[in-house]
Amino acid sequence: MAMSIKQLNSAIASWGKRSAKVIKTEAQSLLVECACHAFNDKNVDPFTRMVTAAEGLDRKTIVAWITKHAPATWVQETGSFKWNKSFKGEFDREFLTKQVWWEKTAKVTEIATEIDLLEMVRQFIKRAEKEAGVEVAGKKREVKHAALLDAVKKIANDTEYADKATPATAE
Numbered sequence: 106m107a108m109s110i111k112q113l114n115s116a117i118a119s120w121g122k123r124s125a126k127v128i129k130t131e132a133q134s135l136l137v138e139c140a141c142h143a144f145n146d147k148n149v150d151p152f153t154r155m156v157t158a159a160e161g162l163d164r165k166t167i168v169a170w171i172t173k174h175a176p177a178t179w180v181q182e183t184g185s186f187k188w189n190k191s192f193k194g195e196f197d198r199e200f201l202t203k204q205v206w207w208e209k210t211a212k213v214t215e216i217a218t219e220i221d222l223l224e225m226v227r228q229f230i231k232r233a234e235k236e237a238g239v240e241v242a243g244k245k246r247e248v249k250h251a252a253l254l255d256a257v258k259k260i261a262n263d264t265e266y267a268d269k270a271t272p273a274t275a276e
Contacts, residue, residue, distance in 0.1 A: 107141045110148065117154045128162070129207050136167070137201045140175040144196035149177040149186040157184075163207070170206035226261045230254065 108116065113135070120131055132155070139151040152171050156164050168179045176192035179185075237248045248254070 107145070108138050110142060110146075110151070113138050113142065113151050114154060117151060117158050120158055129205075132159070132162070132167070133202065133205055136170065136206060137198055139171075140201055141196055141198070143175045143177055143188075147176075147188050149175070149188050152177050153185040156186075166209050167206050169209065170204070174201055174204055223261060223264055226257060230258055230261065 116138075117135060120128070120135060135155060136152075139149075139155055142148045142151055152175065155171075156167055159167055171177050171186065172179055172189075174194075176189045176194070177186040178189040180187055233254055237246060237251075237254075239246055
């Protein structure tokens with residue numbers, strides 16, 4: 106028998122306050138309960154509550170599990186799920202319980218021990234330029250603080266090319 110939506114919402118609210126040791130397995134049980142409501146009632150709001158309550162966990166992995174195993178689609182702009190009417194599949198509690206969400210989480214040994222800030226800044230610049238180029242209602246978007254993007258580009262270029270500069274020779 107599935108939990109009522111009231112019981113499920115209460116369990117989700119208290120789930121994030123428990124010890125880290127129990128959180129992963131409790132999350133799995135709650136995800137299966139959320140899936141039950143999604144399949145039976147077309148209610149995907151509990152999934153949104155799960156992701157919101159999953160502070161400190163790999164939310165991307167949880168969202169990926171949900172979209173793979175349940176009739177729910179993640180909407181990045183709103184930070185919530187919507188019903189996925191084209192999802193193919195049926196609710197199977199035993200199967201979903203065995204499909205643990207943390208299986209795809211990166212292992213500690215796979216996490217890089219260093220980060221390249223220049224690479225991250227370059228990705229940010231590329232994304233910002235793409236966003237700035239989007240047209241809304243046939244007009245270019247207004248870019249507030251455009252000079253800031255230019256300054257960040259200059260810093261990135263100065264950093265990247267600083268060690269490649271050739272010293273001037275006296276003639």
